[in-house]
Amino acid sequence: MTDNIPIDDLNDLMKRRREELDELLKKGINPYPHNFERTDFSADLIKNYDENSPKQNVKIAGRIMSVRKMGKTLFSHIQDSKGRIQIYLKKDEMGDSFENYHLLDIGDIIGVDGYLFKTKTGEVSIHAQKYILLSKSLRPLPIVKEKIDEAGNKTFFDPFSDKELRYRQRYVDLAVNENVKEVFLKRTAIITAMREYLNSQNCIEVETPVLQPLYGGAAARPFVTHHNALDQKLFLRIADELYLKRLIVGGFDAVYEISKDFRNEGMDRTHNPEFTMMELYVAYKDYNWMMQFVEEMIFFIVNKINSNSKINLGVNEIDFNPPWKRLSMFESIKKYTNENLQNSDLDEIKKIAKKLNIDMPLVISRGGLIDQIFSERVQPNLIQPTFIYDYPVEVSPLAKKHRTIPGLTERFEGFVNGQELCNAFSELNDPIDQRERFTEQKKLHLQGDLEAHQIDEDYLRALEYGMPPTAGLGVGIDRLVMLLTGAESIRDVIFFPQMKPEE
């Protein structure tokens, strides 16, 4: 045997594959050669096939996905990165090589040399002249069969559907479930389009620390780690914000970072402990400017991946064409609850919240309660792209106070399909005010609010040197991808979502 796994622990299918491996070795066939010079891809060959042109020699490589033996001939489907193509083998042309195909399995990776033809039933296929084994597969792949009707629609039979297995063994999921790869290709296209847009607007992509001595920039509990050499506690970042704004202090006009953040909190349909954020900071701008920037950026991205500005999500057709709807938070609450909270104090709002049947924690600020009412009664209704602006100061410790309305900040969030898509504000650059906000947060932390912000003295020092007026933005990339792919779970847009250990 060729490895250390006790043979008794293997199921029959795996035993058989190891036997085949031994038989191949005995025949002098290398089951794991080093390379293959391929010249073609399945989908391109099928798309560009011309019946009238002379025999075209092709070389493809990929995974065997089906085998149909018919005595002295066989048909087999080979899957490469672009799709699948059928190959045709004849015994009287290939001799031993034909017989050896019996030692191959679904899942094996081969290279095929042959010429194109069209079968009786009209499928563009490769008449193989020779093939070479490139990698022997020792584990049975789940078998997903597909039927293609005359209109070209595919029906999948017994898809590999166990979510646990799909997430734990994404490589299998990708190999056998065709539509999974499309989601991730779209994810990449979305991020590429976003970079393209940001770069075109002269924003500079930068990198800031993932390991931070103090975490900040969001309300969340962190992951904690330890640096041995420094014998120091370090946190995985929960946001990039405070470091990016230090760069604005340093003189950059517009910086952005697309990166992983980490939050030590619950996992569900829309939360993974590590997730991807894009944060952008632009000097000398405010939140009004940023609102327009966001809708234009998203419009650009949607058009780029979609070729128009509309997407269908269930029964809703969502149109990203700017300008998006704009409502102040108070207006939105008035619209969906008919309650005007603007001039009400905490006790009055508590009464209203009770009337509206809002879940209320024992201790909550006026602003916190307003935000709570908004989340429960307004947010689910925001289907078409909508900006909600002017948030209470208590829930926005890094946002600049509103230029005219006391108690509010110049902050907005974008909502689509009832989900938050982005968060942005005119950045607080007054170091005195920022210290007060931090102090307020510190009090909350001491009262047991584990998500309250810490006092970051170095960040305050940076602000004291002077930060220009700045507009900042955060976009949850995973949720944007969910939105644009129609994914129902964040796990469907993250290759390897967090799972509990297997054993």
Add this chain to the structure above:
RNA sequence: GAGCGCGUAGCUCAGUGGUAGAGCAUUUCCCUUUUAAGGAAAGGGUCGAUGGUUCGAUCCCAUCCGCGCUCACCA
């Protein structure tokens, strides 16, 4: 964290208080344009784990593990 549900062959799933079935996959045979190929035969399972009830448990009960959905938390 709570509630509900699930865990049976490699995969997708039935099923029963008397230690199990199907389709695909696998093995053998037939088949030189098939395509969810077809035909004939065969093999394959500590029914998630551990306890308990029972003459007897895969099934009933308890605990645990893992997963899913919903809710809570989390901008």
